[in-house]
Amino acid sequence: MSGASTPGVVREAAGGPLGTEPSGRTARAASGTRAAYPLYVAGKLGGAAVSLFAVLVTSFFLFRILPGDPVKAMTHGTPTTAEQLATLRRQFGLDLPVWQQFTDYCAKALTGDLGMSYQFHAPVGELIAEKLPATLLLTGVAVLIYSTLGLWLGTRSAWRNGSLGDRLNTGVALTLWSVPAFWLGLLLIIFFAVGIGPIPGMFPTGGMSSGDSTGFGQVLDVAHHMVLPVITLVAVGYAQTLLVMRSSLLDEMGGDYLTTARAKGLRDDLVRRRHAVPNALLPTVTMVFINLGHVAAGSILVETVFSWPGLGGLFYQALSVPDLPLVQGLFVVFAGAMILMNLLADLLYPLLDPRVGR
Amino acid sequence: MTLEKTPPTPPTPPTPPTASAAAAAPSAAPPPQSAAALARARRRASAVRFWRRYRTHRGGLFGLAGLSLIALMALFAPLLVGSDVQSVTAAPGTALEAPSARFPLGTDQFGRSLLSLLVWGSRVSLTVGLLAAGLSVAIGTLVGIVAGHYGGWFATVIMRVTDWFLVMPTLVLAIVLATVMSRSIWTVILAIGVTSWPTTARLVRAQTIAVESRPYIERARALGGGHRHVMTRHVLPNVMPLVLAQTTLGISAAILTEATLAFLGLGDPIIVSWGGMLQDAREAGAVSSGHWWYLAPPGIAIAFVALAFTLCGRAVESVLNPKLGVSR
Numbered sequence: 001m002s003g004a005s006t007p008g009v010v011r012e013a014a015g016g017p018l019g020t021e022p023s024g025r026t027a028r029a030a031s032g033t034r035a036a037y038p039l040y041v042a043g044k045l046g047g048a049a050v051s052l053f054a055v056l057v058t059s060f061f062l063f064r065i066l067p068g069d070p071v072k073a074m075t076h077g078t079p080t081t082a083e084q085l086a087t088l089r090r091q092f093g094l095d096l097p098v099w100q101q102f103t104d105y106c107a108k109a110l111t112g113d114l115g116m117s118y119q120f121h122a123p124v125g126e127l128i129a130e131k132l133p134a135t136l137l138l139t140g141v142a143v144l145i146y147s148t149l150g151l152w153l154g155t156r157s158a159w160r161n162g163s164l165g166d167r168l169n170t171g172v173a174l175t176l177w178s179v180p181a182f183w184l185g186l187l188l189i190i191f192f193a194v195g196i197g198p199i200p201g202m203f204p205t206g207g208m209s210s211g212d213s214t215g216f217g218q219v220l221d222v223a224h225h226m227v228l229p230v231i232t233l234v235a236v237g238y239a240q241t242l243l244v245m246r247s248s249l250l251d252e253m254g255g256d257y258l259t260t261a262r263a264k265g266l267r268d269d270l271v272r273r274r275h276a277v278p279n280a281l282l283p284t285v286t287m288v289f290i291n292l293g294h295v296a297a298g299s300i301l302v303e304t305v306f307s308w309p310g311l312g313g314l315f316y317q318a319l320s321v322p323d324l325p326l327v328q329g330l331f332v333v334f335a336g337a338m339i340l341m342n343l344l345a346d347l348l349y350p351l352l353d354p355r356v357g358r
Numbered sequence: 359m360t361l362e363k364t365p366p367t368p369p370t371p372p373t374p375p376t377a378s379a380a381a382a383a384p385s386a387a388p389p390p391q392s393a394a395a396l397a398r399a400r401r402r403a404s405a406v407r408f409w410r411r412y413r414t415h416r417g418g419l420f421g422l423a424g425l426s427l428i429a430l431m432a433l434f435a436p437l438l439v440g441s442d443v444q445s446v447t448a449a450p451g452t453a454l455e456a457p458s459a460r461f462p463l464g465t466d467q468f469g470r471s472l473l474s475l476l477v478w479g480s481r482v483s484l485t486v487g488l489l490a491a492g493l494s495v496a497i498g499t500l501v502g503i504v505a506g507h508y509g510g511w512f513a514t515v516i517m518r519v520t521d522w523f524l525v526m527p528t529l530v531l532a533i534v535l536a537t538v539m540s541r542s543i544w545t546v547i548l549a550i551g552v553t554s555w556p557t558t559a560r561l562v563r564a565q566t567i568a569v570e571s572r573p574y575i576e577r578a579r580a581l582g583g584g585h586r587h588v589m590t591r592h593v594l595p596n597v598m599p600l601v602l603a604q605t606t607l608g609i610s611a612a613i614l615t616e617a618t619l620a621f622l623g624l625g626d627p628i629i630v631s632w633g634g635m636l637q638d639a640r641e642a643g644a645v646s647s648g649h650w651w652y653l654a655p656p657g658i659a660i661a662f663v664a665l666a667f668t669l670c671g672r673a674v675e676s677v678l679n680p681k682l683g684v685s686r
Contacts, residue, residue, distance in 0.1 A: 050518075051525055058526075178664035180657060183657030187653060190645055194645065194646060300530070301622075319537055330530075338525045342525055
């Protein structure tokens, strides 16, 4: 049955700019033999470990195919002697054979050591740890809001399928979905932060806080700075949740159990709330987790535009140099976040839907 | 383990629009017609059937109209605005003029007409969108059909790789690829193409397995059809509709990614594109000086084209699979 409820999800999600296919996993889980939950968990953990290893391999070799010498690029513009170059090479371990560099890299990465940033002359791990909370705050709030909004609007849309409200709803969502996030952010800055004509600049143009306040004042200050970036992320992101929720609820709406519920004499919104929505929620929950994994990477542009001091902004700074160890480290972190969220969704799914994975 | 993984096909799907497979089957009442003529007639009939259902989707029609408009604009751009719009030295106006009768959208920091640049930029967006989506769908189709057809450990390995590409953050991977390789439009196409194929591969593989479980494949095999014959003559025509829908949806995603990469300065700096215009605008200080007329048009253009492709793709999808319940 869960197999039957997913095609809509696949198709809808596939269209997204950052769309993945949530149902591949659910279908796979459903197809598993009647394994007990611990066995299922072990399998998923193993899969995640393999994926993580693959990410390390890619991150290592991707940056080794770079044309040119990283040390030369690093010292670009400053006069250096051959000895200095050799010292730098030794310092970054670039004089060792590739396989040895690779084993060193993996061993270090697993202990959280991702190398030194060329640009900031600080360990990459520290830089990332420093910027992580800001990204978690911004994306966490944004995902929370747009998942709720998407679920609510998607439910309404599907329940009144084909009505004017439904068409308006889907139309607006699809339009906002097609808008480049960074562009929307820039326009919001012009209209609501810089201010134009009669509109005063109500919000700060960027950053996370103005710095001088403490305690509750600081919380308010950060919230004030978050308004525009969150609006941008929500506007561009809620369509996907809406479409998935809409199509999975539409799949459920033909169900006989809804007819039964109506025949019992339940009111329409009780049928919706107690019977249809809980079943349709399953694929959408997966979706929310996938989004959480995606959004860290997806907020690169929004953080850059709003100078939000998070991982996305850091990635942009690293790119413009290019500061390879930092780009590499962030790549591992972004991919790791995806793997972690996929794993969480996998582990949660059988608990929500007993038909899966048992 | 495989059957539950076949999302998009109902057990007995309607005749696919490209019915060359059906044409190979013996016809019950043979009219005095050659096999090729019969195949042509059936194909025409299914195209008509497809169009008849497609045109009931208002969104799809809107998208198609928008696309035709943009495609015409891109094709005739040299006639509309002249081919020297990109020239920085022979710019017709002064820097950053506000919209006027002469320059309806104003000018950029080099004095070039923004309207002309916008028209010209459609060429890059469409080219990158079409080629990148084409590349992505081609890889996805190839991987999907091969994995679905052969099965076994080979398919398992391929699908593991696909799964792993699926969890990769696409945008980050594309950005990294575009950083690592040289700056050109081909790099952008390649970066988008090789990072976005896994969804297509999954869908195509599922469809391949569904198609191959039907009796006429067994018949083809019994008559001596090899792997290649089955894959290209029977499976491929049957997955084409799905691939078409995927391509249309993929194009809008590719156009958005292209704009993003160009905005990050990873595109070809010489070529005018919508994303590149936005980057220019930001560098010219359009944000802090409130020049919204510089920023707004390229973004609207990107959104318009992306939306048009999405609407078409959704309409195609719902024609092929009415269960999806896409609103009309």
